[in-house]
Amino acid sequence: MIKVEHLKKYFPITKGFIRKKTLYLKAVDDVSFIINDGETFALVGESGSGKSTTGRTILRLYEPTDGKVFFNDIEITALSEEELKKIKPKMQMIYQDPYSSLNPRMTVFDIIAEPLKEYNYKNIEDRVLELLESVGLSEEHASKYPDELSGGQCQRVAIARALALEPEFLVLDEPTSALDVSVQAQVLNLLEKIQKEKKLTYLFISHDLGLVRYLSNRVGVMYLGKIVELGTIEQVFDNPLHPYTRMLLQSIPVPDPKQKSKRRRIVIKGEIPSPLNPPAGCPFHTRCPYAQEICKRKEPLLIEVKEGHLVRCHFAGEI
Amino acid sequence: MKELLSIENLYVNFRTLWGLVKVLNGVNLKIYEGEVFGLVGETGCGKSVTAMSILRLLPSNAEISGKIIFKGKDLLKKSEEEMRKIRGKEISIIFQDPMTSLNPLFKIKEQMIDIITTHNKIDTEEAYKKAKELLREVGLPDVDRILNSYPHELSGGMRQRVMIAMALSSNPSLLIADEPTTALDVTIQKQILDLILNLKEELGFSVLLITHDLGVVAESCDRVGVMYAGNIVEIADTEELFENPLHPYTQGLLSVIPDPRYKKHLKPLRGQVPSLISPPRGCRFNPRCEFVRDSCKLKKPALVEYKESHFVACHLYGGNPDD
Numbered sequence: 001m002i003k004v005e006h007l008k009k010y011f012p013i014t015k016g017f018i019r020k021k022t023l024y025l026k027a028v029d030d031v032s033f034i035i036n037d038g039e040t041f042a043l044v045g046e047s048g049s050g051k052s053t054t055g056r057t058i059l060r061l062y063e064p065t066d067g068k069v070f071f072n073d074i075e076i077t078a079l080s081e082e083e084l085k086k087i088k089p090k091m092q093m094i095y096q097d098p099y100s101s102l103n104p105r106m107t108v109f110d111i112i113a114e115p116l117k118e119y120n121y122k123n124i125e126d127r128v129l130e131l132l133e134s135v136g137l138s139e140e141h142a143s144k145y146p147d148e149l150s151g152g153q154c155q156r157v158a159i160a161r162a163l164a165l166e167p168e169f170l171v172l173d174e175p176t177s178a179l180d181v182s183v184q185a186q187v188l189n190l191l192e193k194i195q196k197e198k199k200l201t202y203l204f205i206s207h208d209l210g211l212v213r214y215l216s217n218r219v220g221v222m223y224l225g226k227i228v229e230l231g232t233i234e235q236v237f238d239n240p241l242h243p244y245t246r247m248l249l250q251s252i253p254v255p256d257p258k259q260k261s262k263r264r265r266i267v268i269k270g271e272i273p274s275p276l277n278p279p280a281g282c283p284f285h286t287r288c289p290y291a292q293e294i295c296k297r298k299e300p301l302l303i304e305v306k307e308g309h310l311v312r313c314h315f316a317g318e319i
Numbered sequence: 320m321k322e323l324l325s326i327e328n329l330y331v332n333f334r335t336l337w338g339l340v341k342v343l344n345g346v347n348l349k350i351y352e353g354e355v356f357g358l359v360g361e362t363g364c365g366k367s368v369t370a371m372s373i374l375r376l377l378p379s380n381a382e383i384s385g386k387i388i389f390k391g392k393d394l395l396k397k398s399e400e401e402m403r404k405i406r407g408k409e410i411s412i413i414f415q416d417p418m419t420s421l422n423p424l425f426k427i428k429e430q431m432i433d434i435i436t437t438h439n440k441i442d443t444e445e446a447y448k449k450a451k452e453l454l455r456e457v458g459l460p461d462v463d464r465i466l467n468s469y470p471h472e473l474s475g476g477m478r479q480r481v482m483i484a485m486a487l488s489s490n491p492s493l494l495i496a497d498e499p500t501t502a503l504d505v506t507i508q509k510q511i512l513d514l515i516l517n518l519k520e521e522l523g524f525s526v527l528l529i530t531h532d533l534g535v536v537a538e539s540c541d542r543v544g545v546m547y548a549g550n551i552v553e554i555a556d557t558e559e560l561f562e563n564p565l566h567p568y569t570q571g572l573l574s575v576i577p578d579p580r581y582k583k584h585l586k587p588l589r590g591q592v593p594s595l596i597s598p599p600r601g602c603r604f605n606p607r608c609e610f611v612r613d614s615c616k617l618k619k620p621a622l623v624e625y626k627e628s629h630f631v632a633c634h635l636y637g638g639n640p641d642d
Contacts, residue, residue, distance in 0.1 A: 046504035150591050180361040180531065185575035185587035207505065210534075210577030214585065237579065251509040252579050253534030257557040260538060264516070268509045271474050 001169060001201050002035040002058065007067035009050075009057045013276065025276050027053040029225035030067070032302075035169075040195070040202040042212040042233075044248075045222035048275055051205045054222070055171040058203065059091055060084060071169065089119060089165035096174040098154030102146040108132075108157050109142040115164045131160040134197075135190060152183035156190065163194065173205045188215060209252050213237055218308075221245050224275055224283040227302060231309035241311045243288045243319065282314065290319045320351040323492060323525050324373070329385035331368055331377065338596045342368050344549035344603065346385070347622050350493070355519065355526040357540030357557070359533060359572075363592055364546040366529045370495045373527075374410060375402050390492070408438045411486035415498040417478035421470040427481055428466035431488070438489035453484040458514060476507035480514065487518065494519075497529045512539050533576050537561060545569045548593055548603040551622060555629040565631040567608045602634065610635055 009028040015021045028050045035041040043051040056062045058069050060076060069076045071091060079087065095101040102111055112128045121127060129139055135156040146154050155175065162170060172191065176184040192215065195202060206212050212219055213233060220230040221244065229242040240246045250266045270287035273279055279286050285295040294314055302312040311317075331343040343365045350356045358366045371377050373387055375394060387394040389410070394402070414420045422430060431450040432443055441449070447466075454462040457480040470478055479499060486494055496515060500508035516539055519526055528540060536543050536557060543560050545553045545568065553566040564570045571588040590607040593599055599606050605615040614634050622632040 046506065152591060180592070181533075181575050182361060182571065182588040183591060185585040188577075188585060189587060208577075209505075209579040213579050213582055214577040233582075247506055249579065251505040253509075253512075253532065253538040254580065255534045255537045255561070255573070255576050255578060257537040257561050260557075263538060264513065266509075267513075268506050271476055271507060272504070 001037045001072060002041075002203070003068075003070040004034070004054075004058060005032050005068045005070075007031045007054065007057060007069060008065045009053050009062055010065045023276055026225045026278070027275065028057060028064075031220075031222075031225075031227055032067075033220055033227065033230060035201055035203060038195075038199055038201055039218065040204050040216040042204040042206060042216035042219040043222055044206055044209060044212050044219055046207060046248075046272055048224075048272060049222040050225040050275075051207075051222050052173055055093070055173055055203055055205050059088075059093055059171060061093070089115075090167050091169045091171070092162035092165070092167040093171040093173065094155075094158055094162050094175045097178050098151060098158050099146060099178075101158055102154055104146050106145070107142065108137075108144050108146070108149070111146075111157060112161050112164055115161060119165055127164070131163055134163065134194065135160045136186075150183070151179050152186060155179065155187050159187075159190065159194070163198070166198075167200070169201045169203070171203045171205070174207070175204075176211065177206070177208065184211075191215070209237075209248060221248065224272065224278050226283065226312065227310075228284065228312045229310065230302070231306075235306070235309040239309075241305060241309070241316050242284075242313050243290055244284050247287070282312075290315060320354070322349055323352045323390065324350040324527075325386075325388040326369070326373075327386040327388070329369070329372060329387065330383070331365075331372060332382045333378070334380045334382065340595045341598055342549055342595055343372070344598070344619075346546075346549070346551055348544050348551055348554060350525050350527060352492075352525055353519075353523050354541045355516070355528055355539055357536040357543040358527060358529045358546060359531065359536050359543060360546035361531060361592060363548075363595070365549045366531075366546055367497055369546075370412065370497050370527065370529055373493075373495065374406055374412060376406075407434065407486075407491075408489045409491055410493045410495065411489070411491040412495040412497060413479070413482045413486050413499050415501045417475065417482045417502075418470060420482060421478060423470050425469075426466070427468055427470070427473075431466070431481075431485055434485050435488050449488070450484075453488055454481070456487075456518070457481075457484045458510075459484075474507075475503050476510060479503065479507075479511050483511075483514065483518070487522065487524075490522065491524055493525050493527065495527045495529070498531070499528075500535065501530075501532075508535075515539070533561075533572060545572070548598060549595060550603060550619075550632060551630075552604065552633065553629075553631045554622070559626075559629055563629075565625060565629070565636060566604075566633050567610055567635075568604050571607075602632075 007028055010024040010026050013023045013025055031054055045051050057064050064077055109128055112131055113124050116124045137156055176187050204216055216233055218232050219236050220227045223244050229245045251268055281297050282295040282300050285291040300312050300314045302310050304310050305316050326346055326348050329343050329346040333340040360366050432446040435446040435449050451462045459465055459480050500511050540557050543557050544551045547568045553569045564573055574586045588607055601617050602615045602620050605611045620632045620634045622630050625631050625636045
């Protein structure tokens with residue numbers, strides 16, 4: 001359904017006053033993947049890895065610097081503004097913070113009705129109520145303002161709004177990271193339910209590997225704007241080949257106190273380098289326990305190690 | 320094990336325009352010497368208010384009652400002058416966001432020297448040496464450069480290390496860590512947690528670790544208290560709590576955390592956290608509880624020792640109905 005080819009997004013940063021110098025922050029640097037019909041593809045990584053920028057560039061909320069994005073064989077990156085408007089109802093986005101993505105001066109009804117009006121829908125009232133019901137809210141919520149609702153309810157409203165124009169593809173950008181765990185599970189189950197009912201395709205962006213494992217079929221691990229490993233959930237989580245994926249998996253706290261002493265022995269090295277000045281060669285070599293001379297000089301390519309399992313490492317499969 | 324801190328029947332209310340917010344509803348807990356005690360719960364359950372009560376740093380609209388016994392003395396009876404000698408010296412605190420707890424206008428060295436000379440009778444030069452030593456101890460490289468940096472020039476993980484160094488500069492007996500890794504990435508989170516645990520083993524202080532993340536609890540705490548809407552609902556050794564959770568809320572919390580090791584079915588708790596202006600009568604968890612009975616709506620269950628060193632506040636386990 002979605003095909004991303006060599007997508008790049010560079011943000012120019014101007015430094016200096018007299019001798020102006022423009023640096024480029026390579027937020028997304030040559031990212032390629034496909035998302036199959038009806039599946040959930042996850043992008044996971046630490047802050048600054050470029051996962052959100054990738055999501056936004058796919059929807060053309062940012063103009064890509066280079067590369068192509070296809071949606072059902074239509075090249076989105078080549079569309080004019082007008083053509084893009086026609087296709088936008090099919091692709092929607094849900095953001096992290098429901099309070100700042102909903103207009104505080106509009107009632108829940110108006111928030112959900114707005115896209116329907118924009119695209120000249122009829123029977124708006126019935127449609128809004130139907131949408132509210134599908135996300136587990138009721139008629140009584142329609143007249144409320146966002147500040148009268150809890151975080152979980154606001155996120156349900158945001159989901160109802162995103163569903164209003166019957167999309168086929170949703171970008172979920174950390175949809176539950178502002179919510180408490182007990183509410184998070186409610187929203188996750190809702191997202192799973194509507195995916196089944198409406199046969200939706202998801203791009204799920206998250207830093208939480210537990211959530212990724214729960215919700216996704218395939219996953220891409222990002223580091224400094226690049227995908228370093230990509231595969232099915234089982235391939236990446238049960239048999240991680242890139243040292244960074246392993247480091248991530250070793251870092252997440254496991255909700256099992258019996259593992260405590262074993263996990264204390266694992267040592268995690270270094271911090272993410274500045275994306276303005278990424279290391280030469282393999283971007284991960286500064287933190288990699290296996291780094292060799294070649295890693296400092298030559299950047300590895302993303303190669304397919306097993307069917308559908310791609311890794312960007314000189315020593316993939318050897319370490 | 321020797322008792323370091325004991326909180327007894329702590330009630331805190333905030334007077335607000337909308338009414339009295341009953342934030343803490345009789346909190347009881349003990350922290351022993353050299354242990355890591357985790358306080359876990361969702362937003363608004365009162366974890367941070369408990370921490371701020373210990374340091375007596377609540378805003379002026381707070382009404383506080385109960386006892387907070389630290390090394391045998393009740394902190395709530397101390398004068399402001401006496402408290403100032405305890406804060407940062409005997410009890411230190413580190414917060415979630417190290418950017419907002421460091422002053423952005425001063426270099427790290429100025430802030431560290433300030434703290435060190437406040438609590439120790441030494442001159443600036445010696446304090447600078449001590450600052451260097453402390454920064455090395457928390458695993459920072461290139462300490463001279465860091466001392467001459469402003470907070471914004473450091474990464475989040477480095478800032479939290481500086482905060483830890485400052486908190487430990489006067490050898491406190493209790494370190495309160497209020498969501499110390501929530502603003503950090505997972506790889507840095509592990510580094511910071513490991514650092515706190517290693518320093519604790521080396522220096523022997525106790526830690527009150529406040530977190531919403533049960534993974535962090537499993538990873539670092541000896542004992543845990545679970546809070547819900549201003550009450551401690553369960554206290555047990557970490558392993559015991561994860562293996563035999565007694566309170567329906569604890570059971571609920573454990574069934575909603577995803578596990579990175581396998582896909583597990585999440586069974587969400589129904590409803591949401593109640594308003595603390597008009598909290599439910601009786602047990603504050605009763606509207607969300609699947610085992611709710613009539614008595615739950617009338618009487619608040621007391622925290623009782625159901626099994627050896629496993630405490631629970633729930634009518635299902637007795638809960639001392641006459642208390």
